Amino acid sequence: EDQVTQSPEALRLQEGESSSLNCSYTVSGLRGLFWYRQDPGKGPEFLFTLYSAGEEKEKERLKATLTKKESFLHITAPKPEDSATYLCAVTGANSKLTFGKGITLSVRP
């Protein structure tokens, strides 16, 4: 059974204070690891897909990296508008998406 564990559950940062969110996974035949952002009362918004260990992708202040056991979402110099819940998910051999419980990020001005 595919499993995704995200840590920490919640993270509070000061504006400009860089940090990383962790996603550990076990999956049979990784076909893709996905990061989503979810704002309160809204649906998840797609951010990145990573397919193989060593791959990195960037978008504005966010950078996602992937190893064989975990993925990190690095946030550089965050702003209050980066406050949201960040979800990690994997697709394995069964082609179904398995989500972690998410990390709630709060960035104080």
Added chain:
Amino acid sequence: NAGVTQTPKFQVLKTGQSMTLQCAQDMNHNSMYWYRQDPGMGLRLIYYSASEGTTDKGEVPNGYNVSRLNKREFSLRLESAAPSQTSVYFCASSDLGIDEQYFGPGTRLTVT
């Protein structure tokens, strides 16, 4: 380009009542999905449709039925609602099963 749309946005049902949640996508995607999201549980797959004309059970299918009406539309039906089905329901779509999924805005359902 609206992406994925869901109706209704909010719904309150009494135990035993039935209702259908509607979902439509305008991205010409092949695959569509229904999830529920509960506090502390994350997103869980209820049913999915890999392509028009096919549907399969996900992790938590009991108490639900689905219909893939055409390539654009995928509905979720609760035949006899129970308080345990109080949740936020999200519809999603993807081009292929292994691709990133795009989510709708959600339906907040309360069963009393």
